[in-house]
Amino acid sequence: MKILYAIQGTGNGHMARAREVIPELEKFCEFDIMIGGSRHELDPGYPVSLNLKSLTLSYSKNGQLSFGKTLAANNFLRFFKEVVTTPVQDYDLVISDFEPVSAWACKLKGVPCVALSHQAAFISSAAPRPEKRSWVGEFVLKNFAPTNRHYGFHFMGYDEGVYSPLIRSEIRSLEPETGDHYTVYLPAFSKEKIAHSLSDYPDTPWQVFSKEIHESETINNIQFLPVSNEGFIESLRTCRGVLCNAGFETPSEALYLGKKLLVMPIKKQYEQECNAAALSGLGVEVIKDFATAKTNMTISRWLESDAIAPLSFPTELPKVIHKIFEDYISEDLKRTSRLNWNFNLF
Numbered sequence: 001m002k003i004l005y006a007i008q009g010t011g012n013g014h015m016a017r018a019r020e021v022i023p024e025l026e027k028f029c030e031f032d033i034m035i036g037g038s039r040h041e042l043d044p045g046y047p048v049s050l051n052l053k054s055l056t057l058s059y060s061k062n063g064q065l066s067f068g069k070t071l072a073a074n075n076f077l078r079f080f081k082e083v084v085t086t087p088v089q090d091y092d093l094v095i096s097d098f099e100p101v102s103a104w105a106c107k108l109k110g111v112p113c114v115a116l117s118h119q120a121a122f123i124s125s126a127a128p129r130p131e132k133r134s135w136v137g138e139f140v141l142k143n144f145a146p147t148n149r150h151y152g153f154h155f156m157g158y159d160e161g162v163y164s165p166l167i168r169s170e171i172r173s174l175e176p177e178t179g180d181h182y183t184v185y186l187p188a189f190s191k192e193k194i195a196h197s198l199s200d201y202p203d204t205p206w207q208v209f210s211k212e213i214h215e216s217e218t219i220n221n222i223q224f225l226p227v228s229n230e231g232f233i234e235s236l237r238t239c240r241g242v243l244c245n246a247g248f249e250t251p252s253e254a255l256y257l258g259k260k261l262l263v264m265p266i267k268k269q270y271e272q273e274c275n276a277a278a279l280s281g282l283g284v285e286v287i288k289d290f291a292t293a294k295t296n297m298t299i300s301r302w303l304e305s306d307a308i309a310p311l312s313f314p315t316e317l318p319k320v321i322h323k324i325f326e327d328y329i330s331e332d333l334k335r336t337s338r339l340n341w342n343f344n345l346f
Contacts, residue, residue, distance in 0.1 A: 006102035009037035013249035103145035121152025124159035137270025165252035197290035258310030
């Protein structure tokens with residue numbers, strides 16, 4: 001049995017998850033790695049057979065999803081060619097971490113494809129949503145990378161097929177301490193925007209990890225650091241709290257380590273709005289933007305608050321991988337039809 005493991009390469013979260021999934025896959029089968037996109041600083045720790053451009057999202061300097069930049073950054077003719085030429089037919093099964101080229105290639109060529117990702121959790125209507133749902137956001141979550149079956153990770157097991165966050169082994173092995181600094185990771189914001197906003201809290205030491213930084217730089221109470229796996233983990237281990245976007249991996253790791261958490265969902269990114277709704281339900285503070293009176297009050301309250309109790313996310317990855325292969329041998333998963341263009345909207 002031969003597997004293609006296709007990873008979304010537009011963020012470090014997907015790659016961090018892959019570094020845990022790959023050793024588990026090695027126990028079961030022969031496989032190749034495919035990465036779609038190049039906006040990540042981590043490598044999967046395993047040889048990559050296919051590197052594709054795929055599709056990517058672009059943001060404004062103020063941390064907002066930019067539809068104009070996203071359209072300009074993507075070549076849809078190239079995407080179609082990648083879908084047609086990617087050799088998914090050479091594999092028995094494709095496991096996709098929200099990677100669209102592999103998923104659509106499987107749909108076109110009748111190859112079984114399953115989702116193993118955080119986004120897969122949103123196939124369930126039980127996964128938390130914001131008060132105002134976006135039909136466009138729902139459509140994208142469910143059809144950006146269409147698959148036959150879904151195995152999702154979320155902050156809680158909201159439904160069948162939704163599992164606890166996949167906490168990296170590097171994080172599970174840490175002995176957390178509570179220092180004075182706060183760790184910040186807001187990759188959709190410019191360095192200037194972050195420096196201007198955090199300067200409102202001059203007595204608070206901030207460690208900001210930024211893709212714009214290549215060498216450490218300090219501006220008053222703000223230390224800007226280049227993005228690195230080792231540096232970020234150490235900052236996370238010893239911080240007093242974490243300020244980040246409402247992604248999935250970093251909030252999960254902060255909650256696991258018992259760090260108080262403040263999240264800011266990227267505007268117009270529906271998945272992050274859903275995550276923020278889930279985190280709010282767990283008692284996490286959520287802000288919408290910098291530089292408003294309400295935001296300043298929330299940040300000040302958060303800085304003065306105590307740390308939260310750590311969440312004990314169980315290790316469920318071996319069970320999930322075993323379930324994928326168990327389901328694969330069933331007739332339901334093998335029955336995939338070519339050019340089945342039924343979209344899942346709600």
